[in-house]
Amino acid sequence: MELRRVASYLFKKPPLYSFELTIRKPAGWPWLTPTEIYDKEKRAIWSGLRLNSGRSVGLKASENKGKLACEIFASSKLTSDERADLRQKLERALGVREDIAGFYKMARRDKVLRKIIRKLWGMREGYWNDLFSALCLAVLLQMAPVKRSMDMMAALLKHYGERLRFDGKTIVLWPRAERIAKAGVAELKRKCNMGYRAKNLKKIAQQIVSGFPTLEELEKLPPQAAKEKLMELYGVGEYSAEMVSVHTSFPLDVWSVQIFAKLLGVKIPSDRDPREYIERVKALAEKRWGKYKGIALVYVLNALPELGLA
C-alpha cells in the first residue's frame, strides 16, 4: 500500500549546520536505514522511522532556503502523541540541538581535530531513533569483515525488513523485534548467513518484545546505568552497548583502537592484541576531549583520508 502524506515539520537550520554531511557522512554509513534514497541535486533524502507507538512512517527530508523540511507519509493520520514523538525523533536524527559550537571551540585548539573540522564543517552526529534497529547493526558488525557485515545487513533487510512505499519511492526499514523474535534461528542463519549472530539477535529481539526501555527512556538514565541495562541483552557487550547508547560514549573495537592509538600517541607492538589497549586509549580520549569525545570520534572516523589513515 502506498503511504500518503499526513504531516510536515519545518526546522530552522541552526548555525554551523550541514544537511548533506549530517545525513550522508563521508564514511558511507547510512543515516536511518541502508536502503534510503538520496538525491544530491534536490538536496533531499527518502527514508523512514519507527515510532514508539509501533507505527512506521515514510520520511522525506530536504533542505531549502535555510529550513529543514520533513514530510511524513503514513497509512492514516498521526495521533498527537505520535506527532510529539516524531518531532523529538526528527530533531535527534537531524542533530539540530547538538552543541557543535562548543565542540568547534575545543577542536580549534586540538592538534588532530583542527585538521578536519573545516572539511566536515557543520556535520552533526544525528542519533539513532529505534533501539532494535541500532542493535541489529551492532550485532552484524561483530567479529566480521565490513563486506560480510554489509552482506548480512542486506539479507536481513531483504528477508525480514519492513517495506514502505511513498512519494514514488520504496525503502526498507530494519526488521521489527517482533518479527525476529518469532523467526527460527536456523532460518535466520540460512537466509542471512549470520552464523552464531542469529541466536544472539533472536534472543535480543525476544528480550525487547518482553519489555525493555526505549532509547528515550534509556536517555533519562545515568550513562553508566543505561549502558549496564543494554548489556543485559544477550550478545551485547561493552562495545555494542556504547555504540547503541544515546549517551556520549567512545566505543572502540579492534579496528578503531588502532586508529585512535596512532592519533593519541600510543604505540601498539605488532605482537600484541590491540584489544588490550582499548581502556588506555579510551582514558586518553576522555582526558583530551571530555564531553566532546563522542562527536570527536565521529569526526575522526569520517576523515580518515585527511588524517592519512585510510
Added chain:
DNA sequence: GCGTCCAGGTCTACC
C-alpha cells in the same frame, strides 16, 4: 586446490 588464519565481540567454562 587445499589447509590455515582471522576478522570493526561476546559468552562461558575453568582456574
Added chain:
DNA sequence: GGTAGACCTGGACGC
C-alpha cells in the same frame, strides 16, 4: 576476577 577457547563464515594467503 581473570582469561583461554569457542562461535559462523568466507576471503586472503601460503604451499
